């Protein structure tokens with residue numbers, strides 16, 4: 784009887800993450816692996832707006848369910864909120880997700896959506912600024928440093944409260960792919976840990 788109660792109460796405490804990703808999904812995989820043996824936080828499922836995104840393959844290999852929905856399901860929000868609430872998702876993690884999150888999803892998950900941006904916001908943010916576009920813009924600017932920003936998602940693109948930033952140096956000889964590699968390393972080293980501490984301090 785006691786054992787039964789213990790199992791039930793433990794299972795109630797699991798915090799479920801939904802990861803939204805539009806492309807390669809290396810951050811999604813890194814986050815899933817980080818939490819694989821965590822008995823309080825787990826990646827429940829992965830959502831994509833691109834049917835053939837490589838993140839779908841990664842999810843299969845990881846044994847995590849992935850769901851493809853066309854753009855309007857994400858930008859409309861209502862149907863997706865029902866799906867996420869039915870699955871008892873607690874947090875949404877945007878890991879290379881390229882669509883704007885609509886206000887109804889933001890309201891349904893107030894302060895529970897985190898995004899990673901591959902630059903030091905407010906620099907190099909806003910519409911069209913994603914992935915290699917960001918690294919190319921940084922290269923063209925001649926800046927001597929770049930970095931990552933992890934922030935809470937609000938109704939304005941790349942403008943929610945910043946919870947974490949980390950920097951790296953850029954030398955003149957760095958190509959935009961060298962910059963991308965430095966940024967990815969910062970992302971892999973920090974994003975899962977920041978997700979964990981953000982959840983714990985809430």
Ligand code: GAR
Pocket residue numbers: 804806807808809810811878879880881899900901912913914917966967970
């Ligand atoms: C990551 O560098 C992430 O910061 C960036 O897309 C990349 C996805 O890589 N996100 C944005 O640019 C959002 N504006 P991944 O698919 O291999 O994780």
